[in-house]
Amino acid sequence: MRRETTLPPDYFEAMFRGDPDPWGLESRAYEAAKHARSVESLDGRQYRQALEVGCAGGMLTRRLAPLCDSLLAIDVSPTALKRARQRCQGTPQVLFDCLSFPEQTPETKDFDLLVLSEVAYYWSDADLGRAADWIAQRLVPGGDMLLVHWTGETDYPQTGDGAVTGLRSGLGDTVVEVRAGRTADYRLDVWRRR
Numbered sequence: 001m002r003r004e005t006t007l008p009p010d011y012f013e014a015m016f017r018g019d020p021d022p023w024g025l026e027s028r029a030y031e032a033a034k035h036a037r038s039v040e041s042l043d044g045r046q047y048r049q050a051l052e053v054g055c056a057g058g059m060l061t062r063r064l065a066p067l068c069d070s071l072l073a074i075d076v077s078p079t080a081l082k083r084a085r086q087r088c089q090g091t092p093q094v095l096f097d098c099l100s101f102p103e104q105t106p107e108t109k110d111f112d113l114l115v116l117s118e119v120a121y122y123w124s125d126a127d128l129g130r131a132a133d134w135i136a137q138r139l140v141p142g143g144d145m146l147l148v149h150w151t152g153e154t155d156y157p158q159t160g161d162g163a164v165t166g167l168r169s170g171l172g173d174t175v176v177e178v179r180a181g182r183t184a185d186y187r188l189d190v191w192r193r194r
Contacts, residue, residue, distance in 0.1 A: 005157065007156065007157065009077070012080070013079060032059075035059060036063070038148050039067070042067060045144065046068075048068075049068075049110065049112055050064065050070065050111060051111045051115065052071065053074055053101045057087060059087070070093050070095070072095050073094060076099070113146070116149075131170070136174045142192065144190055145175060147189040148188050149164060150186045151186055160187055174193060176191065
């Protein structure tokens with residue numbers, strides 16, 4: 001049964017307090033390969049100002065950092081952010097903030113990279129629309145959007161495919177598809193702002 005509301009921040013905080021690696025982001029070879037493929041999909045581009053939504057413990061953040069002059073990594077869980085800060089020591093271009101996107105959004109005016117990895121399926125239809133509206137205003141022309149989502153069954157508000165389709169619909173013709181790929185377990189999409 002689909003939920004019609006976005007999963008609340010306390011859901012994620014409880015997950016990270018109960019298990020330092022609740023989704024195996026640090027320990028599973030599958031996650032390491034997915035993160036490597038995510039970074040490879042950006043074709044070595046260098047970004048001035050990037051935003052990663054839902055950074056968890058910073059595994060992907062650490063891999064994204066060399067591509068970014070400045071990278072803002074956000075998460076709803078203070079516990080996850082503490083781990084991410086520790087993991088990303090030595091990467092001064094990475095900043096962290098505790099925000100519940102898309103209800104709470106960064107003050108930065110524009111981004112040329114936006115990363116949504118394993119997060120959009122936690123959002124309601126209304127929040128997918130809110131996220132798309134914000135992205136359309138803040139992703140600069142020529143900027144990239146990386147989306148990576150598991151495609152198996154969930155009890156979240158969206159499926160991986162449903163979340164990506166909802167965002168694409170909300171963004172309309174403001175973005176063009178640069179890359180679309182699937183494995184047996186996840187989909188990876190890169191869109192570019194017109």
